[in-house]
Amino acid sequence: MSYLPLTADFRSIILGDIPLIDVRAPVEFARGAFPGAVNLPLMNDEERRLVGTCYTHEGHEAAVALGHRLVNAQVRAPRIDAWAQFTRTHENALLYCFRGGMRSQISQQWLFDHHGIVIPRLEGGYKALRRYLLEQLEQEIPAHFAARALPLVLAGRTGTGKTILIRQMEHAIDLEDIAHHRGSAFGRYLTPQPSQIDFENRLAWKLIQLLHRQPGQVIFEDESQAVGAVNIPAPFFEVLKNAARVVVESSLEERIERTVQEYVTESQQRYAESGDLDCQRWKTWMHANFHRIRKRLGMERYGRVAEAFDRAMVSQEAIGIPAAHREWVRIMLSEYYDPMYDYQMERAASRVLFRGPAEQVLEFLAMSAQQRHHTRVLPC
Known part of the structure; x- marks a missing residue:
């Protein structure tokens, strides 16, 4: 040769x-x-x-x-x-x-x-580059963050629009986009998630690129370790779990409207584009999601949510708008997601740097990024 x-x-x-x-x-x-x-x-x-x-x-x-x-x-x-x-x-x-x-x-x-x-x-082929990405993700990048205390986690109750804010920031990593999952019981897309290996490769790839362009402040959305079927690698998840938090706040009514838009209107639209014009496949999928979390909901609450969902579908089919879905969304937010969020935030209360509505959060993060830019220690 x-x-x-x-x-x-x-x-x-x-x-x-x-x-x-x-x-x-x-x-x-x-x-x-x-x-x-x-x-x-x-x-x-x-x-x-x-x-x-x-x-x-x-x-x-x-x-x-x-x-x-x-x-x-x-x-x-x-x-x-x-x-x-x-x-x-x-x-x-x-x-x-x-x-x-x-x-x-x-x-x-x-x-x-x-x-x-x-x-x-x-x-060394695929195996060598894969090993390099894992070393970065599990060792080098956590060490970089630990030494400089640079990551910030954007927290907030379900429906506050955290993902919308994350996608407006150049210095942010959208973990849900990489995982191709919204990170909740209703967060699955029609197309499948990446494999665990692909998720890790993509996450390491994006982090290496972002830290090269922006060695200062990096923003992540608050996530559990499991994002759908994939898991954030433990060493990197420890960085996120211990990072300082900025909390975006929004009224319950605003959160209900936003959740209906994301998990009903937009979700139905994706199904319609795939041929489910009468929402039958979407309804079956939603019932399966409710059933999957029924033990965590409790059987009494599960029954109320399922019944409210069915009433909402009857209403939507009759008048052509999804307004009635607010009822079951309100139950899910106030009785299921909010208590879980409150428990998690109690454990992270000492790490909260700022709370406020979306506009104020963006202003705080912009000011914080400028301060860190002037005081950061550049990586070797």
Whole structure:
């Protein structure tokens, strides 16, 4: 083989959002990949399975020979063309396989032999970059925050619009967006959440980029460790749990209106766009959500909420607006979410720096960011 360039400058890859070709099989890619990576496999799942079985029973040389028979000249041609097309539109692209070994070397060589294209591969492959991201997320970034006490957590009762504020801030990390889940019993989207590995990769990627651009104050929304089906890694969650808090406040009526908008109107719209024009699938999904938390609600309250929801649906179907949903939302906020929030905030009361409505919170955070900008210690 001719000279095949390597790179292990993982930080530059992340900061530059360098395009990545993942030549692993689709089943490997589905378990976890990197933000922006595209899966253009050297072998499909069945070819990979056959080669793996051969390796187990007959050894390395037999497996390599089988791989070349399966991915013969006719099979490989469109795969090489796909790599070439990607590199022509992404001139700084890199490629990787699992360990940066034979599959990525073969892909490099074929690209050069057939198209004269030289593309670097990741040294150590997916496994090495994944290890780098985990080290950042579990060790380096928590140490950075612990030494400088820079993170702030935006807290507030359900319906105060914390996510709306987070999305207005350049120096914030939207954990719910990364997790693709609103973080509550009703927070699931129609499309699935990322895998735990993908969630960790995306979170580390965004944190590295943000801390490079904004080494001062960083804002996070108050979350439990589990955001839907994914979990914030324990070392990083400890940072969030112990961080100072800024609390956004809003009246119960405002919170009810906002919650109806987010969890009824917008949620129904997403279902309608998927073909559920009469809300039947949405109704079934909502009933399943209520049933899932029935023990925490208590059976008496669960019955009241379910009945209020059914009455709201009858009303909405009759008059065409979701106004009646305020009843069950009021019960959920005042009798379920608020007591949980009060308990959690009692434990964090000593770490609250400021309380106020959204406009005042934004002003406080802007002033705080300016003060930290002038007094921060830059990272090495």
